Amino acid sequence: LLVMAGDDDEELNSAAEVYSCFRHIELLPGAKPHPGNVVESDCLATVDLPPAVFPLADSLPSEAVTEGRLSSLQLQGVLYACQRHQTLLPGGERAGFFIGDAAGVGKGRQIAAIILDSLARGRPRHLWLSVSPDLAQDARRDLLAIGCHAHVIDGCRQLDRSATAFGLAKDCREGVLFNTYACLVSGGSGASRKTRLEQLIDWCAGDSAPAKFDGCLVLDECHRAKHFLPDAKEAANSKVAAAVIELQQRLPLARVVYCSATGVSELKNLAYMTRLGLWGPSRPFASFQDFRGLLERRGLAAAEMLAAELKATGVYVARGLSFRDAEFAIVDAPLTAGDIALYDSAAALWRRIHSSLLRACSLCRVRSPGQHLRSYWSAHQRFFLQLCLSLRVPAVLAEAKRALDIGLCPVLGLQSTGEAGLHASADLQSPSGFVSVCRHVCRQFLLSHFPAVSTLTGQPETWSSGERQRLLDELEACELPAGGLDLLIDGLGGPDDVAEMTGRRSRIIRCEGRGGFRLESRYAESGDAQSVNASERQRFMAGQKLAAVISDAASTGISLHADPGCANTRRRVHVTAELPWSAEKAVQQLGRTHRSGQSSGPVYRLVCLDLAGERRFCSGVAKRLQTLGALTKADRRAALVGDLGHLNCDTGRGRAALRRLYQYTAAGRLLRGVSLPEVFDGEVSTEQEGVRRLQACLLDMDIFERLAEPSGKCRLRDGETGSVNRFLNRLLGLLVAEQACLFRYFLAACGLEPAPGFGELLPFPPMLPFPVFPSYLSSHPSPLSSHLSPQSFHPSPLSSHPSPLSSHPSPLSSHPSPLSSHPSPLSSHPSPLSSHPSPYLPTHLPYLPIHLPSSHQHSSHPSPLSSHPSPLSSHPSPLSSHPSPLSSHPSPYLLIHLPIFPSIPSVFKSCLNSSISSIPFLPV
Structure with missing residues (x-):
């Protein structure tokens, strides 16, 4: 444990200090490195996986390894997943594995190889859950790429079609059943039909009991199963999450694989991962509530330690593509005088709606005005979000056209389509122009949530009903812009030049030649959104369309990168016209254009209005990305791609x-x-x-x-x-x-x-809080103690200054140092690194800043530690002859350098249970 003085600002650390290059390890003979610059968070890189003992080479085709169809990185994930599946938890369930690789690394290939290993060992049925039925085509591609010719069953509908009086058709009794999470919560078409969940469980069981099913249960994009709390009411929990948990309970021996680049953005979203073995009978935590409560009290540092703990026990891997080849910049979108006038008029309208709403609630004797106010602020947020999107359109179009002019391909990312406003429009047969989504949001609030009827008499209240109509008239007279999606497609040449991958069913397009507008169905040719989006993607990758627009519906699973195997190898310019609030969606959408094997890295452009409130969107996503990095990368800074980190105000x-x-x-x-x-x-x-x-x-x-x-x-x-x-x-x-x-x-x-x-x-100088676990340090010797040369420790720049803690007796004085009983094997040899930081003691690990009141900074009382020699006291600092840069400025802040050691779960829990008030360095 090193005590140093100074400041540590995590926001100033560069990306090079957060990530480490992934080390190629040849687990199987002839394995090839991964085709791409792969990195791992520094905190995870300091932790080693357990020894690999599973005989993976017995089941995989040798050409899949030697020809690089499965890289060394992917083989590592496959091997440790299969090895983890050999373990049974104390409750009798089979342990699961979590693949947390970032988008573009190749999670689909790893899933395919895990399934192939089970098929080769005689397990014929496997269930693969994902977010979209359109991804079944990608599953077939990944299986065939590694030499697996298993039949992929396209969901429960294909099971229905193959059902006969004698049971399922032969080709649907075995193979890989690909299904969606939405299907888990749907029922049968008739009263006697089983639910889809029951149908899936029966298929997995085959001729035996469900409890004996030992095939793979793949939860691809498993972040869709979040929003579940065991102690919450049933209505408050996600139905998908409840179904996923029930599926794991009904199939206790299934080989569960959790797979997502964003498996959990908050601890409360971890409840569905019951097979990680963190809570339950005879486990470190009795229940998920205990697990969540303890880690939330410890903050991001405990989450970092959890991720490192999971890797050290062989439960989790998380690698990602380096952003070294990508460019990131924030583009300022200036507001014109007309934009400011339009925005101010909209703000004045909502201000009037608010005051009128309060009076109407009083006149109509509304029993719960708070509900109306919550609806007001919800509509208020949606309105201004859409207004900001429309005002961003000129800057987004300028970036897209600039990319096309220099031979690049723009990909425009947004979240919502505004289709609800389109269908609420009064005249769809002969539209006069694009529909304003902002106007629809405001109108819908006034019609649905503005009180106009007295709750006492049941009759219309005169002033309230009249005021609502006056507000509607004022809304119609207000000049509001059209929806951002329609403006973007129209500005880039229309549907013939832009590949639209969204979930909307219809759109208004400009009529060529004769002018005007018309309503067009997107499903005219294929019949459903998945087929339309797949067709649009093919046209974009083939170079038939050089611009693309994607929404939330197309932000998971698909690849839009510069693929050398496709005709369109132009560099991608990913312009985020609308940054999502959800960290999962942000990471998923940014990953569409950044994949393994790409011919060039993408150019990211985040367009922000010159508007103070616009900071809200950037700050929100930056905060979620920061938390996401802590939970899935063991480093809270690891998900802060590019320049998003400094935008976080919610600290x-x-x-x-x-x-x-x-x-x-x-x-x-x-x-x-x-x-x-x-x-x-x-x-x-x-x-x-x-x-x-x-x-x-x-x-x-x-x-x-x-x-x-x-x-x-x-x-x-x-x-x-x-x-x-x-x-x-x-x-x-x-x-x-x-x-x-x-x-x-x-x-x-x-x-x-x-x-x-x-x-x-x-x-106030910026600091990074980090908890210390003294009981762990005092009772568990450091695994690094046998590898550290005393000469290689960092010298303290304050070695010549009295300790500001001299007036506080240390409770550690009676505890021997964990390093004192383990002599260094190098102690008899001069260290060649005596003047350099030790490679065994990472300099990138977090620090604990401790603030000391001014009254404790200088004291004449001797320290009780002075009579106890330090295990490092006999080793002079190689820099002791150099003056301290802080000598003229005594700092009231101390930083404790705390390596994260791999440990077993019980030790991890004991660390977290350590009381922060018992730390001797903190004045109480």
């Missing part, structure tokens, strides 16, 4: 700053240290005027409420906890100038922190 410091902003504004004061001209852009001359403007904004956002007259003061609403997410959501509803002012004030507050013992704010 502990951000939440604390927002709470102080609320407190000071409610008290009628500005934060000390904030520049008045900088925040208000020179428009405000006095502090009182600035505070009044801020209070007015927070009142419009419904975060503040006005006190009773005549005081005219305001206060923070009850229940407001300083949610950055809510603040940024509602910020979008302000005028453009008001957004800029309030957001500048928030950013200024984020750079300040309360000084100890003072109520005002002082500059």
Whole structure:
């Protein structure tokens, strides 16, 4: 354990410090390296997998290995999955394996090889679940590529067609049954028909009992099974997640493979992975609730340790393609004077709707006005999201056309299509233009959630019904832009030049020659969305269409990269016209154009409006990506591709700053240290005027409420906890100038922190919190102790300065150092690395910053540690003769360098159970 002084800002660390190159290991004779630059998070790279003992070479065709159809990286995942399946958990279920490789690494090939191994060992039936029936074609391709000619059954519908009076047809009794998660929760067509779940279980069982089925149960894109909490009400849980858990319970000996680049973005979404062996009888945690509660209290650092723990026990692998060949940039989309006027008019309309809604709820005697307000803010968010998308269109089109001009292929990514607004349009037979999705969202709210009938009399309330009609008329008169998807396709030449891969059934297109618009069905040729999207993808990859638009419906499973095996090998320019809120969807969509074996890496362009509220979308996804990196890569920074990391405002410091902003504004004061001209852009001359403007904004956002007259003061609403997410959501509803002012004030507050013992704010250095587990360090010797040369430890730059902890007796004084009883095998030989950091002690691991109050920084009391020699005290620092760069600035922050050691689950739990208050370095 090294104690050093200084700062550590995780946001300043480069990608090279987060990832390590994946090491090629020839597990089978003749195995080839993976065709692509593969990386692994640094924290996972420091942990080794257990020894490989499974005889995988007995079941795989030798040409699949020697010809590189399965790379060494993919063989590693296959081998450890098969090896893990040899283990039974204490409850009798077969242990599962989690493939957490990023998009583009080749998870489909690994799944195919796992199935091939089972087929070769006499297990004839296997179940493969994924998100779309269209991916069955990809499953067939992956199986054939490695020499597996098993019959792929295309879902339960093919089982229905093959059913006869004597049972299933022979070719459907065995093979690989490919199905979707949606099918798990659907019922039969008649009252006597079994549910699809029962049908799948019966097929797996064959002529025996379901409990004896030992084939593969592949949960591809398993993040679709999230949203399940064992202690929650049934209605609150996802039906898909409940079905997946039941399927695992009914097939206890199935060889479960969890497979997803984004298997879990939050701990609560891990409940469906029951075969990891983390909770249950005779396991480290009694229940999922215990597991979740303990890790959530420990934060991201515990999640990092969990991922490393899973790899060390052979349960989990997570590799990803390097973004070294990809480019990433944020494109600013400026707002014109017309855009600002349009936005301000829309904000004023919603402000009026809010005030009218409150009065209507009172006049109509609404029993639960809070429900109407929640519906209001939900529609408010959807409206401004669509408005921002439409305002982004000119900048997105400019990027796409620039790419086409220089011989590249643009791929435009968005989430929603606005089809609901299209079908709600009054005139679909002869449309006069593209439909405004914004207008539809607002109209739908007014018609469905604006109260106009008294709950006492059941009759229309005069003022409320009249006001609703006035608001509808004002909405129709408001100039609102058309839907972003239609504008993008039309701006790039129409459907003949743009491959559209979305889930919508119809669209409005511009009539060539005679002018005007018409409604067109996308299913006219093929009949369903999956076939249409597959056909559009083929045209794009063949070079028949040089631009593509993808939505959430096409963001999973498909490949749109520059494939050398296809005609269209132009470099891809992936423009994110609409960044999703979900981290899973963000990672999935970015991975469509970044795959193994590509001829060139993609160019990513994130288009952001010059609008303060636009930060809400970037910040939200950055936060989710940060959490996602901690849980699936053992490093919270690992999912922050490109430049997204600095956009995250929803941090502990951000939440604390927002709470102080609320407190000071409610008290009628500005934060000390904030520049008045900088925040208000020179428009405000006095502090009182600035505070009044801020209070007015927070009142419009419904975060503040006005006190009773005549005081005219305001206060923070009850229940407001300083949610950055809510603040940024509602910020979008302000005028453009008001957004800029309030957001500048928030950013200024984020750079300040309360000084100890003072109520005002002082500059605060950025820090990275990390918990320490002293019981683990004191009772378990380090596995590195036999490999470390004492001369190779990092020298402390504060070796010549008295310890700021000298006034605090250390509880560790009675515990011997875990390194003291293990002499270094190199101790008798001079270390050639004496002047360099040791390669055995990673410098990239996280630090624990500890803040010491100023009263404890200098003390004349001797330290009780002074009488106990340190195991390192006899080894002079090679840098002891060099002055410390911090000598003139004593830092009140200490950083503890904590390697993450591989351990068994029980030790992992004991680490987490260690009380943070018992750490001797933290003043209580």
